[in-house]
Amino acid sequence: MHSFKNPLIIALDVDNVEEALKLAEKIGPYAGGFKVGMQLYYSAGQEVLLRLREKELPVFVDLKLHDIPNTVAGATRALTRQGAAILNVHAAGGKAMMRAAVEAARDETEKAGTVRPLVVAVTVLTSFDQESFKQEMGHSGTIQDRVVAWALMAREAGLDGVVASPLEIAAIRKACGPDFTIITPGIRPAGTAINDQKRTLTPGEALKQGADYLVVGRPVTAAHDQLEAVKAILTEIHSM
Ligand SMILES: O=C(O)c1cc(=O)[nH]c(=O)n1[C@@H]1O[C@H](COP(=O)(O)O)[C@@H](O)[C@H]1O
Numbered sequence: 001m002h003s004f005k006n007p008l009i010i011a012l013d014v015d016n017v018e019e020a021l022k023l024a025e026k027i028g029p030y031a032g033g034f035k036v037g038m039q040l041y042y043s044a045g046q047e048v049l050l051r052l053r054e055k056e057l058p059v060f061v062d063l064k065l066h067d068i069p070n071t072v073a074g075a076t077r078a079l080t081r082q083g084a085a086i087l088n089v090h091a092a093g094g095k096a097m098m099r100a101a102v103e104a105a106r107d108e109t110e111k112a113g114t115v116r117p118l119v120v121a122v123t124v125l126t127s128f129d130q131e132s133f134k135q136e137m138g139h140s141g142t143i144q145d146r147v148v149a150w151a152l153m154a155r156e157a158g159l160d161g162v163v164a165s166p167l168e169i170a171a172i173r174k175a176c177g178p179d180f181t182i183i184t185p186g187i188r189p190a191g192t193a194i195n196d197q198k199r200t201l202t203p204g205e206a207l208k209q210g211a212d213y214l215v216v217g218r219p220v221t222a223a224h225d226q227l228e229a230v231k232a233i234l235t236e237i238h239s240m
Pocket residue numbers: 011013037062064088122124125126127163164165185186187195197215216217218219
C-alpha cells in the first residue's frame with residue numbers, strides 16, 4: 001500500500017497545475033496526502049499527477065468513475081498507470097463494475113511491478129440529507145442503510161473500502177470489519193463554513209468514529225491562512 005504519513009488528505013480543488021503546486025508546496029510538509037478531483041483533473045489532466053509525484057505524497061484521484069464495467073476498467077487502468085494511490089468508483093455502478101475496476105488495477109500493477117492503488121466506492125454523497133435523498137433519489141430507507149448495503153456490496157466485489165460521510169462510519173465499521181478502509185469527506189472543523197455539505201463532523205469526531213482518512217477541502221483551501229488551518233486540524237487529530 002502507498003504510505004500516508006497521517007490521515008489528512010487535502011482536496012486540491014483548484015483550476016490549474018500552478019495553483020495546485022503552490023498549495024501542495026505550502027501544506028505538503030504537514031498533509032498526509034493530496035486529492036485531485038474533477039475540477040483539477042479536468043483542467044490539468046495527468047500532468048498534475050506527474051508534477052505532484054515530485055512532492056512524494058500519495059494522491060487520491062477522485063474521478064468517481066461510473067459507467068459500464070469495460071469502460072470503468074479502461075479508465076482505472078489509465079489512472080493506475082498515472083500513479084494513483086487511491087481511486088474511486090460509484091457503488092451505484094454495481095458489483096460487476098466495481099469488480100472490473102479492482103481487477104483492472106490489480107492486473108495493471110502486476111504487469112508493471114508497482115503498488116496497486118486502493119479502489120474504493122463512493123456511497124451516498126455527503127451533500128445529501130435524509131430529506132433530499134428520499135425526495136430526489138427515490139430511496140425510501142435511511143441513508144445509513146443504503147451506505148452500509150453499498151459498503152457490503154463493495155467489499156464483496158473485492159474493493160478496499162468506501163467513501164462515506166462521517167455519520168455512517170460506525171455502522172460501516174460494524175458491518176465491514178476493521179480492515180475495510182473508510183474515507184470521509186464532509187469534515188468541518190468547529191466554526192468553519194458548512195458550504196454544500198449536509199452530513200458533517202469535525203476531524204477529531206470523525207477519527208473517533210473510526211475513519212481511516214479524512215478528506216478536507218475548503219476549510220483549508222478557502223482559509224485566510226491555509227497553513228494554520230492544516231496545523232489546527234493536525235493538532236485536533238493528535239489530541240485524540
Ligand atoms: O469522493 C469524494 O471525495 C467526495 C465524496 C462525497 O460524498 N463528498 C465529497 O465532498 N467528496 C469530495 O470531498 C471534497 C470535500 O471538499 P470540502 O467540502 O471543500 O471539504 C470535495 O473534493 C468533494 O469532491
